[in-house]
Amino acid sequence: xxxxxxxxxxxxxxxxxxxxxxGIARATEPLRVETLLLWGTNDAQxxxxxxxxxxxxxxxxxxxxxxxxxYYFEVNxxxxxxxxxxxxxxxxxxxxCALDIKNVGDGHVEVALSGDGKLLSMRKEPLKSDxxxxxxxxxxxxxxxxxxIKKVDASAPKPDKPAGK
Amino acid sequence: MTDHDFELKLQAYLDGELAAPETAMMEDRLGRDQxxxxxxxxxxxxxxxxxxxxxxxxxxETREFFWSKIEREIGRQEQPAPAAAxxxxxxxxxxxxxxxxxxxxxxxxxxxxxxxxxxISGQFAEMELASDDVGAYTYSDPQQKMTMVWFYDRNDxxxxxxxxxxxxxxxx
Amino acid sequence: xxxxEELVARHRDKIYARAFSMMRNEDEAVDLSQEAWVxxxxxxKQFQGESSFGTWMTRIVINLCLDQLRRRKRQRTESIEEMxxxxxxxxxxxxxxxxxxxxxxxxxxLRKRIDQALSQLSHEHxxxxxxxxxxxxxxxxxxxxxxxxxxxVMSRLFYARxxxxxxxxxxxxxxxx
Numbered sequence: 179x180x181x182x183x184x185x186x187x188x189x190x191x192x193x194x195x196x197x198x199x200x201g202i203a204r205a206t207e208p209l210r211v212e213t214l215l216l217w218g219t220n221d222a223q224x225x226x227x228x229x230x231x232x233x234x235x236x237x238x239x240x241x242x243x244x245x246x247x248x249y250y251f252e253v254n255x256x257x258x259x260x261x262x263x264x265x266x267x268x269x270x271x272x273x274x275c276a277l278d279i280k281n282v283g284d285g286h287v288e289v290a291l292s293g294d295g296k297l298l299s300m301r302k303e304p305l306k307s308d309x310x311x312x313x314x315x316x317x318x319x320x321x322x323x324x325x326x327i328k329k330v331d332a333s334a335p336k337p338d339k340p341a342g343k
Numbered sequence: 344m345t346d347h348d349f350e351l352k353l354q355a356y357l358d359g360e361l362a363a364p365e366t367a368m369m370e371d372r373l374g375r376d377q378x379x380x381x382x383x384x385x386x387x388x389x390x391x392x393x394x395x396x397x398x399x400x401x402x403x404e405t406r407e408f409f410w411s412k413i414e415r416e417i418g419r420q421e422q423p424a425p426a427a428a429x430x431x432x433x434x435x436x437x438x439x440x441x442x443x444x445x446x447x448x449x450x451x452x453x454x455x456x457x458x459x460x461x462x463i464s465g466q467f468a469e470m471e472l473a474s475d476d477v478g479a480y481t482y483s484d485p486q487q488k489m490t491m492v493w494f495y496d497r498n499d500x501x502x503x504x505x506x507x508x509x510x511x512x513x514x515x
Numbered sequence: 516x517x518x519x520e521e522l523v524a525r526h527r528d529k530i531y532a533r534a535f536s537m538m539r540n541e542d543e544a545v546d547l548s549q550e551a552w553v554x555x556x557x558x559x560k561q562f563q564g565e566s567s568f569g570t571w572m573t574r575i576v577i578n579l580c581l582d583q584l585r586r587r588k589r590q591r592t593e594s595i596e597e598m599x600x601x602x603x604x605x606x607x608x609x610x611x612x613x614x615x616x617x618x619x620x621x622x623x624x625l626r627k628r629i630d631q632a633l634s635q636l637s638h639e640h641x642x643x644x645x646x647x648x649x650x651x652x653x654x655x656x657x658x659x660x661x662x663x664x665x666x667x668v669m670s671r672l673f674y675a676r677x678x679x680x681x682x683x684x685x686x687x688x689x690x691x692x
Contacts, residue, residue, distance in 0.1 A: 239487045298477060298494060308488050315494040351669045354676070358647075360654055381611045389676045392683060393648040396622065398630035400532040402548070403541060409527060410520055413552045417516075420553065 208261045209281040210330040211305065215254040215271040218247035218314075218322035229253055236310065236326065245314070247322055257330060266290075271325060279327070289327060305329040353379060357386050419482065519559075523552055526569050530576050536645050537580040539634055547583060551576035573650065574660075581661060584638050632682035640675035647672055 216232060217224065218240075229251035232240065240250050253272065260267045260281040266288075269277045278290040282302070290300045291313050303311055310328035317323045349372075355361045356369045373379050402409060483490045530551060535544035554575055555562075562571055620628070633641055639661075646652045646660065654672075658665045 239489050242487050243484065243489065243491060244482060245491070299479060299492070301492070303490070306488075310489050312489060312491045313494065314491060351666075351673055354669060354673050355654075358654070378611070385611050385680050386676055389680045389683070390648065392625065393629060393644070393679070396626050396629050397532070397536065397649050398626045400528070400535050402527050402531040402545070404545060406524055406527070409545075409549070410523055413523060413549055413556075414516070414520075416549070416553045417556050420557070 208259045209285070209287065209305065210257065210259050211267075211279060211287070212255065212257045212326075212328050212330045213269050213271060213277055213279075214252055214256075214324075214326040215275065216324040216326060217251045217253050217317065218245060218249070218324055219251070220248050220320075222249055224251040226251075226253075235308075239310070240324075245322065245324075250324070260287075275323075275325065277325065277327070285329070287327075291325065307331045349379070350382065353383055354386060357383060357390070422483075422485065519556060522568065526572055527552075529569060530572055533573050533645075533650075534576050534580055536633065536649070537577070537638070537642055538583065539641075543583070547579045548576055551579055554579070577646070577650070577660065581642070584642070588638075628683060628686050629679075631686060632679050635682055636675055636678060640671055640678065643668055643671040644675040644679070 214232075214236075217229065231237070232250040232252055237250065256269055256271070258267050258269060258279075260279055262281045262283045264280065266278040266280045269279065271277060274294050276292045276295075278292070280288040282288055285304050285306070286302065287305050288300065288302045289311070291298045299313075301311070305311065305328065307329045310326050312327075313325040314322055352361060352365065352369060353373075356366060361369060373383065478495050480493045480495075481490065482493075527548070531544055531548045534548045534551070535541065538544050538547065551572065555572055558575075562568065633644070636644065642661065643657060646657045647654075652660065654665050654668050657668045657672075661668065
């Protein structure tokens with residue numbers, strides 16, 4: 179039956195199938211996500227020698243942001259590949275803080291932030307490699323905690339060894 | 344009428360909030376009730392003391408500094424979401440899709456959908472807070488390309504550190 | 516925007532003063548008055564001129580202050596005084612103040628004493644006093660603004676006035692000592 183259809187129509191149908199399958203593949207491909215726990219402070223040095231200062235593009239963004247702290251230190255960093263679907267990836271950033279990230283497809287994630295086991299907030303957002311999502315709040319002595327979530331491109335170089343736990 | 348009811352009516356009489364028949368009854372009673380007259384005098388003195396004698400308080404910030412914060416906040420709230428700054432599907436289609444008919448047009452439409460859907464940033468961002476005690480401010484900066492969410496404890500006037508995931512980082 | 520900045524400059528002290536009179540905290544009053552200005556910018560189109568701009572702005576900041584106080588109240592335990600006020604129990608313990616505590620006081624000193632006395636009231640009592648005595652709102656309007664009954668407004672106002680009389684009298688007698 180397919181043979182009886184005209185060539186232009188067959189070509190169009192083939193292109194359509196190709197495009198559709200590309201779309202489906204993109205929608206279901208795993209997402210590489212990097213999560214960082216940072217400490218914002220006006221002290222030039224962190225009391226913990228394991229903490230390294232944030233540098234690069236992220237440091238520049240934070241420096242130009244409304245956050246009022248001068249220095250940011252990396253407390254922990256994790257990279258995970260999250261498959262698309264209903265499975266949530268649990269990422270423990272510290273003894274007190276965990277993220278549950280679900281890859282809902284098409285570059286979108288659902289992020290649940292918990293503190294001491296209690297859910298704080300759930301956010302659904304498109305995630306781009308050059309557009310991090312940052313959760314933050316007050317910490318002791320007029321400092322701040324920040325949890326940075328960003329997409330890692332497949333072609334990006336592997337990150338340095340994590341600073342913390 | 345209880346004593347307290349009378350006291351509240353006396354106050355309403357002073358404030359001109361009593362209906363006419365009740366005003367007449369109150370004046371009649373005050374003619375015979377010395378305690379009531381003393382209480383009325385006290386209330387009158389207090390009102391007179393307060394009238395026009397509110398402390399003159401000045402804003403403890405310079406004009407420029409105070410205004411700069413307001414201006415910044417207005418600018419931030421009026422900043423369009425990154426997606427809103429982009430073109431709509433239909434406009435993009437009209438600009439970039441060559442005139443075509445039937446299936447070829449449908450193919451173009453599908454390819455655009457597959458390639459560009461992921462670029463609509465901000466349009467689908469939604470957030471829920473799990474507790475009434477937690478508030479959040481969200482700030483999306485299209486120039487710096489980052490979205491910041493700041494959590495705070497609604498019940499704490501000062502900056503609450505209860506939400507901090509850092510534990511005793513400064514003591515390590 | 517320049518015209519709006521001019522409006523801010525003209526009314527900023529008054530709006531801040533209202534926020535401070537309710538919150539009794541400088542930082543909070545600054546934040547809330549700023550928030551009020553931003554809100555007024557967003558709602559400028561809705562301002563029809565039915566009242567003066569200053570009055571309209573004041574209403575905005577009052578509502579923001581009340582929202583903030585309500586958020587705080589959820590966690591706060593009510594004092595026995597506050598619980599008794601509705602039944603009129605506490606006022607009976609206050610003897611009637613027969614001397615005029617503000618007699619022969621100069622304006623500046625009187626303002627200072629009133630401010631001191633106001634700071635000793637609870638938020639609810641201070642608010643109702645501020646709205647009635649300084650904003651000249653009627654009972655019905657206060658009740659609507661504070662989201663309570665007219666009866667509650669009357670009780671709180673009565674208590675607040677009696678307490679103010681005692682506080683002003685105490686301040687005078689401390690000075691005489």
